[in-house]
Amino acid sequence: MGRSPCCDKVGLKKGPWTPEEDQKLLAYIEEHGHGSWRALPAKAGLQRCGKSCRLRWTNYLRPDIKRGKFTLQEEQTIIQLHALLGNRWSAIATHLPKRTDNEIKNYWNTHLKKRLVKMGIDPVTHKPKNDALLSNDGQSKNAANLSHMAQWESARLEAEARLARQSKLRSSSFHSSITSQEFTAPSPSSPLSKPVVGPTRCLDVLKAWNGVWTKPMNDVSVANASAGISVTGLARDLESPTSTLGYFENAQHISTSGIGGNSTILYEFVGNSSGSSEGGIMNNEESEEDWKGFGNSSTGHLPEYNKDGINENSLSFTSGLQDLTLPMDTTWTAESLRSNTDQISPANFVETFTDLLLSNSGDGDLSEGGGTESDNGGEGSGSGNASENCEDNKNYWNSIFNLVNNPSPSDSAMF
């Protein structure tokens, strides 16, 4: 059966909104809330489709929207999250307060995507194109790596969405929130009538995960600022100045205090990226080694995201090694991840999760990446152990951000 159009388009205005229309829409929503979008245009005296009104409101008129140039940190966050989530703009927008998914999408398509392409990086896989061309097998393996993290986040978002719907049922009306000036709290991608379900929690698992499985690296690389990743924003205050990779001992505080403020944990890749032409950008060979190192995986160990096994409050994963069930109704910290994964002994936690992420235990051949010292850090080369995987992963992100933040063609052998 055919689907009925969202509204009767006859006689409805299309195209750019006039200031008068904006004013009408704004006034109506401030007075009554949006309620049903379909019914809104008639009530507000607008010759517009309800969908158009919703879009106009969410992308332009909403008071909690930040407009203008994206900051470097926002760019980094977008790239990082895109590598993790792909074109899931609403999910990405969740982590960029006051930015809309549409704006992020546009910015990606018009700026960041082109920048990556220009540097020879596939904006889809976030890998160098020539590497992707090396072999189909390698490509699939590389894709599998990101899929590990994507599965985590997908599962997380689904559980979060369920919680959001539950909370929505309990929430007070939009009108009460709008009159109490609670504009700053909502997720950028969600209507104001939706409750705040902690957008900052979306990546808690990954944050905590990062904290857990990268901690050993801090021990060995904490002094090497040139290779390090520092944590900016709120997290920065909680970190040692020399900390290289976020270990969110206080992740709970970080994530909850993000409401209304800078809720995004930003990984600042402080390597030789700024003002230094030496090492800030990898040459082709070096970057390729890093990519290979990171991309080494065995698809045979893809963790299966057992959708049916997920209830509202938990995540279930099945890896080739172990089954994990993680409660989702909490904010994740490194510690809580540890305590909730007591199936895994602390001793091999890092290894297990690194396997989940990199799936390198099968072929265990990290010689390509591990044998080559990255100019980002220069520390650590070895034989495919967990620490090295951490290093490879770090190099991966450093690679992205160093390249993006130093788009100097002269430094890149790719062009």
Next chain:
DNA sequence: AACCCCGGCAACCGCCCCGTG
């Protein structure tokens, strides 16, 4: 000055998911 090209962005379109009856 006129024209063309291109980049940026707001807005639209169609599909999909979810809740409800």
Next chain:
DNA sequence: ACACGGGGCGGTTGCCGGGGT
């Protein structure tokens, strides 16, 4: 179980302004 409506999401379009010729 199914149909339907509402809303969300991602892809795409098309307008507009700035720069180049």
